[in-house]
Amino acid sequence: MSHIATEDSPPARFRILDLFAGPGGLDVAAHVLGHEVTGIEWDKGACATRSAAGMDTFQGDVRHYRAAFFPRAQVLTGGPPCQTFTVAGHGAGRRALDQVLEYIERLHTAVRPENEQGWREIFHTWRQISEELRRREIEAKEVRSEKRKVEEVRSAKRRAMKNRLEHLGISADSVKKIMKQLRAPQNVDSPDGEFMVLLKEFSELSDELDKLKDKLEEFGDERTGLVLQPLWWVIERSRRPGSEPYQAVVLEQVPAVMPVWKEYAKVLATLGYRTGTQLMHTEEFGVPQTRRRAVLMARLDPTASPTGLAPLPKVPETHERYRPGGSSAQSSKAGRADPLPLEDQKDPCISIKKALETARSVETEQSVKKDLPERPAFTVISNYGTGGDPEARGERDYDAPSATITGKVSRNRLVHKGTNRDLSEFDRFTPTEAGVLQTFPVEYPWRGNDVSQQIGNAVPPRLALHVLRHVLEPELGRQEVDDRMKLAVEELLTWKQPAEPVRIHRHRDLKGHQLARRHPLPLTPEVSGP
Structure with missing residues (x-):
């Protein structure tokens, strides 16, 4: 797998542990940037995809592992599956959110220096929360x-x-x-x-x-416990005697999880991290798709006090926001009535048409080419309703960014533009095309059942490129960033599938793994304590 070479001193390389890793959206971006990544993922289909893509993977439930099992990991990333949190009103979604925030506050209280709690007391708080969640799961x-x-x-x-x-x-x-x-x-x-x-x-x-x-x-079902896992892993690495804190943390999920990330940020600040949260519109980062993601970023800064930590700056957008009713072709740097300074100008957002044309230009196997068919001008009719009416299907023309790619992407209809008349052939996106719209490499080897769900749930790799570069390489100057990202995007597009799949690890394979201790703790109740 090729890495980027630059004339300047190469940026630091990190060993990343990716929780809830999915099919590898963040992983392939990290590899392009030159980092080593190990993922933990329970879904069999996603693990099959990861294996074919050469992604180092442990298959299993994140809760069956611990931060202590991977002491050489320097960065923690992940996108825990989350139930729908509704911040407005007094419904079940609001109550579920309040419950998660209450658990976070209990953990925050436990780790505050002024409370003078040692590791055993901190671990006891986590065990109490875990037991409460276990009882609730039974009910x-x-x-x-x-x-x-x-x-x-x-x-x-x-x-x-x-x-x-x-x-x-x-x-x-x-x-x-x-x-x-x-x-x-x-x-x-x-x-x-x-x-x-x-x-x-x-x-x-x-x-x-x-x-x-x-x-x-x-x-709250099991997802309530899962959304707390990354926070606990950070706490364990920060407070467990003999452990070293992660150098950085990156977490992402749907916008409804932003209140959770903001409470996370308070705990991470107490642990010595500079933090930032950002609601990111993916088309503003070169993803040919309108999608919003809530991102938490943190970088260890143990020299400052928690009250004196400056927030991390936001990831700068590189492309324009999509405006319904227009197209990417209608927006250009030269066409602005009040042109911005050259360094602040943004590229037009990328359309479905442009993304698929670029993918077809990549040299690849004929078997991949056939999954990138050429079509006349078309409109995508969504499988979902819009405006609260399930019968009113959302529509998006091919010269605009795609609507959000979901697990139902294979059900979207492609019709002749401006009509409701189905295309005579290729009237659905192929998995390769859906992956391209999610900014996966053209040759990404989708495997297993329900590939559409894998693609829809994945982190867009191009978005991950921006976030990882921003958090892990803050020392780069503006021109260095532009050059590095240009190369990274090119390498992401032309990434090649490895000749052979890699073996998926199980819990028993911890011993001897590059991120693990020499003799990992066995997973038994007797040794799961502090």
């Missing part, structure tokens, strides 16, 4: 079982209502319309008494199902 499992039973009965009632309508001789179109109205049963009117009894029972089951869903969100 949540029982609620999920009850929810499945209610769903089965509710489905049976739905089938019975449909059968009753058909028995009454109602037309197929009318039956379909009535069944759609079940989302708002007060709008359904039928003179048939038997149908109305079924509708009442169906509505009661729907209400019960909503309550069970709210209860599940309050329990």
